[in-house]
Amino acid sequence: MFEPLKDRIALEGKNLGGGILKVDPFINHQVDPVLMDACGQELAARFKSTNPTKVLTAEISGIAPALMTAKYLNVPVVYARKHKPITMPDTVYLTVAPSHTKGGVVELIVSPEYLANGERVLIIDDFLASGATIAGLVRLAQTAGATLVGIGALIEKTFEGGRDLLSPLGVPVESLVKIVSLDDGRIEFAED
Numbered sequence: 001m002f003e004p005l006k007d008r009i010a011l012e013g014k015n016l017g018g019g020i021l022k023v024d025p026f027i028n029h030q031v032d033p034v035l036m037d038a039c040g041q042e043l044a045a046r047f048k049s050t051n052p053t054k055v056l057t058a059e060i061s062g063i064a065p066a067l068m069t070a071k072y073l074n075v076p077v078v079y080a081r082k083h084k085p086i087t088m089p090d091t092v093y094l095t096v097a098p099s100h101t102k103g104g105v106v107e108l109i110v111s112p113e114y115l116a117n118g119e120r121v122l123i124i125d126d127f128l129a130s131g132a133t134i135a136g137l138v139r140l141a142q143t144a145g146a147t148l149v150g151i152g153a154l155i156e157k158t159f160e161g162g163r164d165l166l167s168p169l170g171v172p173v174e175s176l177v178k179i180v181s182l183d184d185g186r187i188e189f190a191e192d
Contacts, residue, residue, distance in 0.1 A: 002176035004038050005154060006189060015182045019129070019160065027126055027154065031064045039176055040068020043124060043152045046174045047073070050149035052122035054078055054115065056141060058097075058108055058133050065154050066124040073122070078115055080108035080140060089113065093143045097136030108136045110144070117145030128153035128175055131162030138169065155179060158190060 014022040026032040043065065055077045057066035063079050070077040084092065084107075093110045115121070121141040123134055134151055141148050148171050156163065156175030159182075166173055178190035 001178070001189065002039065002042050004035060006177045008032070008035060009155070009177060009179075009187060010189075013187055015185050015187050017182075017185070019157065019182055021127075021155065021157070021179065021182060021187065023126075023155070027064065028061045033064075036064045036068045037071075039065055039154055040070075041072050042176060043069040043174065044072030047122050047150045047152060047172070050122060050172065051120055052149050053120045054122070054146070056080070056110075056115065056121050056123050056137055057125055058082075058137060061127075062125040065126060065152075069122070069124045069152065076114075078110060080110050080137060082106050082108065084109050093140045095136045095139045095143075097133045098130075099133065106133075108133075108140060110140050112144065115140065115144040115146060119144065119146040120149045121146045122149055123151045124153070126154050128156040128162045128166075128173070129160040131160075131165035134162065135165060138166075150174070152176075157182070 012025045055066045055070040058080045059082050066077045088111050095108050096105050099106045123137045150172045153175045156178045158180050180190050181188040
């Protein structure tokens with residue numbers, strides 16, 4: 001358990017019910033750069049031995065932890081866009097994933113210019129819940145011909161089963177904080 005993040009969740013996180021944990025004051029809307037830097041340093045230390053050449057994440061909440069992790073690994077970050085800008089080439093890697101917080105399906109789009117065959121990809125995101133978004137990122141990496149070397153998240157909601165979905169991939173899956181329950185308005189952390 002990464003105590004700085006756990007302490008911040010305990011202090012400022014809000015259980016909104018329905019399995020939603022609001023961490024907007026320091027991760028998802030307003031970002032605490034000192035906390036994200038510490039989280040990135042911790043994630044980079046956990047994945048250094050996998051020798052990634054790129055960090056891949058999803059727009060927008062995954063960008064801060066991915067960027068800080070990539071800083072300490074000294075590799076670039078690629079983030080999957082949810083809308084295709086006019087600057088992106090016509091041919092792209094695209095997949096869809098359900099979004100718990102958006103209440104629907106989102107597109108994840110990456111330009112082949114930035115995710116290539118032979119890359120060693122580390123996926124970093126803010127949450128590991130059902131695993132659906134991360135599985136979408138895995139599909140993008142596989143479509144590009146990249147090798148997945150690991151998956152990291154700031155917060156894992158263990159009760160949503162995402163780790164079970166991802167375990168057949170055979171790569172390390174790390175989360176800095178594990179939450180085992182959001183029942184009855186509480187935030188219950190896993191025991192160390």
